[in-house]
Amino acid sequence: MARRQKSPVVSGDLDARKATILQAVVTEHIDTAQPVGSSAVAAATDLDVSPATVRAEMVSLEREGYLAQPHTSAGRVPTDKGYRYFVDHLERGAVGAAQQSRVRDFFAHVRGEMEDVLEQTSKLLSALTSHTSVVVGAGHSRATILSAQLVNLDAHHHLLVTVFSDGTVTKHSVMDPAGADAGDVAEASRQLNALLIGTTLSSRIQVPSRTDAVARLVREATSALHEAAPTIEGEQVYIGGSSRVAESFDGVETVRAVLSILEQELVVVSLIEDILDADVAVAIGSEHGLEPLSACAVIVAPVTLEGETVGALGLLGPTRMKYREVMATAQAVSDELTRHFGGEPGA
Amino acid sequence: MARRQKSPVVSGDLDARKATILQAVVTEHIDTAQPVGSSAVAAATDLDVSPATVRAEMVSLEREGYLAQPHTSAGRVPTDKGYRYFVDHLERGAVGAAQQSRVRDFFAHVRGEMEDVLEQTSKLLSALTSHTSVVVGAGHSRATILSAQLVNLDAHHHLLVTVFSDGTVTKHSVMDPAGADAGDVAEASRQLNALLIGTTLSSRIQVPSRTDAVARLVREATSALHEAAPTIEGEQVYIGGSSRVAESFDGVETVRAVLSILEQELVVVSLIEDILDADVAVAIGSEHGLEPLSACAVIVAPVTLEGETVGALGLLGPTRMKYREVMATAQAVSDELTRHFGGEPGA
């Protein structure tokens, strides 16, 4: 219990009573989506003070920017700053038993490649939370090439198939207008294998400068691979429950704006990464700087493997979301996901 | 010019004047989103009749199910049947020069794998039409395997990478708790290659029944491949412009329902395929039988390659969409896409 202070003017922290009131306003408003009045707060807390006292405190909280009034004769609504305080002072909640077992169950039965698992996970997340979810699988810029193979499609089209140490596989078309016979392609494939194995996408490769068919194929293939590098280094993104956006916000324009952002995967990825970099678990309202998402809160949890961040999951909802539940769910899924990929959660 | 008939009671076709009136109502309503009154119709057509006459005809059109009245004292709105007649009697419009050149431009500059092209195309479509677009790349159930390769990730994890004749590449994890050395993996890879090349996913394969490490790997790998067959035979789906849904419909519930359908890729694919099978270019309102989409019209165009349908593109908007423009755009993009993949459009 913080000692009551005489002049909490610029204090970064709040008076114990103010904190209680703020918390009550936030909780109530999350529940009802309505402005919260002084008497509701007085009833909801165990402060045993009259509404008038609450009002006085609320005026002060409003002055300090934690609360706002939609109009003069309405109750108070939390500002982004108010939510921020609320979230920062939230004691960690555990996820409910039902949810816990659903998550366990999911990871016990899910099968398939990492990509499939991530996609399924995004659906799970949005089903559990009723919010839109984003799952990001990190890029593989530092993965080394395990195998490179040139496959003959027809006389003029070949396919360079590359396997990386992180288990990703890429393919690139290699056109060859001049044409090459199967033997040449096989030989090129052998040379590519020798040339590329152990390198990363950012490595500089010494390509043969000869002008025969084999050398031409090798050159074409490596340049296709490296030209596409920026794209395929990029992360995979899986978005689940975008229809939830329509439920979460009123106002068509908001819905449109949010959906529009979600369509731009690059924006979504950098948003999640920014939040992750800043080492925060949640970004509220305008904190993340994306104007169209100013009505949103984004909750982020990393997925680590052997100490390295290999992905992240995010949940996007209205600022008045149930932070404790959603954060607990995000944490639980992130832990299970980490474990699923063979890591130790919390490491 | 159809001869005017005395009693057009159950006639499948309409009176020339009725047709003109219906067309005017549809056109006007698409434009304004408002019920259309008799005087507006009288003014819009060159029939030179009074509103009273138009009213009489509209009563008849309503009786026959082409028009409906939101309430007694309002204008008329087309029913699904009305739109259907309108679309069936629409003379093919050509796509505007600006659009045409945008499409040309796009396909002149687009690069990358088929998957990337299809995804980009879906974005192009929604940008051109302001509607949500769906691009479906057909499954490869009939493609034969060109190459199968087992790549060693670590002692217990391997990756089966398979290349198909249609240029698709799949990967499957192969776990091997017992462990195998690199030589065994290489040998298994050789055997898999020999075993699988030329087969399709539905072919039955004779797997070795020996119990050594190599045979075990071969068995594991083939079963992983065939178990996953139903999934990877499945089509790829690319959805563009889902934020357009929020613009196209008023009523949060409709928006949510449509988005929710779009999330279920399987449903979307079978919807598109149904429409394609029925050999229609557009499904209006309840015609496609998906209740949540009863406020939508779906325009579909096939993408063919060497006479075979290898994909399709769809556009989803409100029933009051600009059918002529959108259909022309769909046709133009479908043609260019077909040409891009080496086919002759219209073949």
Add this chain to the structure above:
DNA sequence: CACTGGCACTCACTAGACTTGAGTGCCAAC
């Protein structure tokens, strides 16, 4: 002092009454 009850005030929201006007259906007349 901090807290409280009391009180006047504000203002979104609701309901009802009224008006407006676009649009209809009907009908007698051309």
Add this chain to the structure above:
DNA sequence: GTTGGCACTCAAGTCTAGTGAGTGCCAGTG
């Protein structure tokens, strides 16, 4: 068959209170 005239309907807009949740202020009290 077509038309102008006419009574009728009904959603939508405007106005008018009336209601009530909520506020800010203040004087009184332990």
